[in-house]
Amino acid sequence: MGTEAGKRREVGGVPGVAGGYQDGVDGRSTSDGTGGATGAGGLREDVTGARRIVVKVGSSSLTTALGGLDADRVDALVDVLAKAGGIGREPSLAREIVLVSSGAIAAGLAPLGLSRRPRDLARQQAAASVGQGLLVARYTASFARYGVRVGQVLLTSDDISRRTHYRNAFRTLDKLLAMGALPIVNENDTVATDEIRFGDNDRLAALVAHLVHADLLVLLSDVDGLYDGDPRRPGARRIAEVAGPADLEGVETGSAGRAGVGTGGMVTKVEAAGIAAAAGIPVVLTSAVHAADALAGRPTGTLFRRTGKRSADRLLWLAHASTPRGALRLDAGAVRAVVERRTSLLPAGLTGVEGRFTAGDPVDLLDERGNAVARGLVNYDAAELPRLLGRSTRDLAAELGPAYEREVVHRDDLVVLR
Numbered sequence: 001m002g003t004e005a006g007k008r009r010e011v012g013g014v015p016g017v018a019g020g021y022q023d024g025v026d027g028r029s030t031s032d033g034t035g036g037a038t039g040a041g042g043l044r045e046d047v048t049g050a051r052r053i054v055v056k057v058g059s060s061s062l063t064t065a066l067g068g069l070d071a072d073r074v075d076a077l078v079d080v081l082a083k084a085g086g087i088g089r090e091p092s093l094a095r096e097i098v099l100v101s102s103g104a105i106a107a108g109l110a111p112l113g114l115s116r117r118p119r120d121l122a123r124q125q126a127a128a129s130v131g132q133g134l135l136v137a138r139y140t141a142s143f144a145r146y147g148v149r150v151g152q153v154l155l156t157s158d159d160i161s162r163r164t165h166y167r168n169a170f171r172t173l174d175k176l177l178a179m180g181a182l183p184i185v186n187e188n189d190t191v192a193t194d195e196i197r198f199g200d201n202d203r204l205a206a207l208v209a210h211l212v213h214a215d216l217l218v219l220l221s222d223v224d225g226l227y228d229g230d231p232r233r234p235g236a237r238r239i240a241e242v243a244g245p246a247d248l249e250g251v252e253t254g255s256a257g258r259a260g261v262g263t264g265g266m267v268t269k270v271e272a273a274g275i276a277a278a279a280g281i282p283v284v285l286t287s288a289v290h291a292a293d294a295l296a297g298r299p300t301g302t303l304f305r306r307t308g309k310r311s312a313d314r315l316l317w318l319a320h321a322s323t324p325r326g327a328l329r330l331d332a333g334a335v336r337a338v339v340e341r342r343t344s345l346l347p348a349g350l351t352g353v354e355g356r357f358t359a360g361d362p363v364d365l366l367d368e369r370g371n372a373v374a375r376g377l378v379n380y381d382a383a384e385l386p387r388l389l390g391r392s393t394r395d396l397a398a399e400l401g402p403a404y405e406r407e408v409v410h411r412d413d414l415v416v417l418r
């Protein structure tokens with residue numbers, strides 16, 4: 001890619017960046033050296049079989065070094081997505097694509113006279129407000145070349161952990177796809193405050209992939225895969241396949257490449273890939289310039305194989321996207337009941353309450369040592385709980401009325417943290 005980092009990588013002679021994909025791939029790749037279970041023509045079956053795909057693209061792949069939208073790069077990405085989505089193909093061969101696009105803040109910098117990403121939230125929000133409009137306008141025009149409509153979907157992580165919002169987000173995305181439109185998702189940066197901020201679109205993309213029941217997640221960045229260390233370091237080697245967490249031992253993941261544009265660097269991508277893989281969704285991590293190859297199933301970048309099965313939907317968001325508003329302290333019996341037997345949390349097992357929250361907020365459940373063992377949506381306001389501590393629901397109902405028979409956290413709203 002035409003970035004400074006990319007040029008340095010090529011000049012530095014890191015194998016596998018500019019040329020053939022087999023070179024420089026280290027021993028973690030599969031024995032066939034192609035980085036995944038392959039079918040006809042050496043293509044990855046995890047990719048060729050995928051019908052619904054979430055593609056996430058980072059700011060560094062959409063913007064110029066000076067901080068503004070790079071229209072040519074947006075068009076190039078749209079060309080690839082239109083082709084991969086099967087525009088003009090048999091409907092049975094078409095694939096549904098949800099695009100999670102970063103770039104709002106970066107796209108808003110130059111128009112607001114800013115030369116780099118501001119540190120303060122207020123100016124980031126102002127930049128996002130200007131940039132998101134420009135970004136979606138560009139996507140709208142670019143996809144229109146293929147007769148494809150786009151729909152903007154701005155998500156706030158904390159909201160989506162709640163049941164009704166979660167269902168609503170799923171319904172909207174599903175309906176957009178059913179109507180032939182391509183959803184373009186970003187965090188609602190303009191309204192997100194520090195407390196409820198997601199701040200990292202890699203994780204957002206993993207959770208969106210889970211939300212829409214995607215078969216595949218593709219993370220596009222300015223680097224062509226996961227390396228065993230800083231890819232700008234001579235001798236760094238690309239990892240073709242990650243079969244599970246053990247394959248990540250010893251891998252050094254650093255922060256963002258191009259100063260002032262990307263946010264999480266490789267750390268958030270590896271975390272996101274881990275979340276998706278554990279939720280049963282394989283992930284391909286590669287650069288935007290290799291997007292066409294990646295979506296065609298060619299063995300480019302790094303494939304993270306699925307490591308788990310799909311879990312109950314909304315709880316993944318609760319575990320990975322919500323910000324707890326307080327904490328509940330549990331006695332040992334309640335910890336066992338919640339963690340081992342997966343029961344609801346009742347007032348009898350509560351020993352303390354921390355923070356200010358209202359019914360419906362996410363809270364952490366702490367063991368006797370203060371470690372968070374689970375997270376759940378609480379059914380009471382913080383102010384109501386102190387007088388309920390350690391008491392049986394039967395006593396409470398007799399004294400205060402039948403409303404007090406309810407659980408503090410219902411097991412359907414509770415996720416055990418590993």
Ligand SMILES: Nc1ncnc2c1ncn2[C@@H]1O[C@H](COP(=O)(O)OP(=O)(O)O)[C@@H](O)[C@H]1O
Nearest residue numbers: 058059060221227254256257262263264265266
């Ligand atoms: N082990 C690693 N493998 C690959 N890239 C890495 C690694 N460690 C750090 N990086 C850096 O992560 C950067 C990508 O992250 P980031 O800039 O946040 O991208 P994006 O804007 O696409 O989300 C790369 O440019 C690279 O310099």
Ligand SMILES: N[C@@H](CCC(=O)OP(=O)(O)O)C(=O)O
Nearest residue numbers: 059102103104105200201263
């Ligand atoms: N929501 C922010 C992007 C946050 C983010 O994760 O950025 P990146 O590391 O470039 O994927 C924006 O649109 O600017």
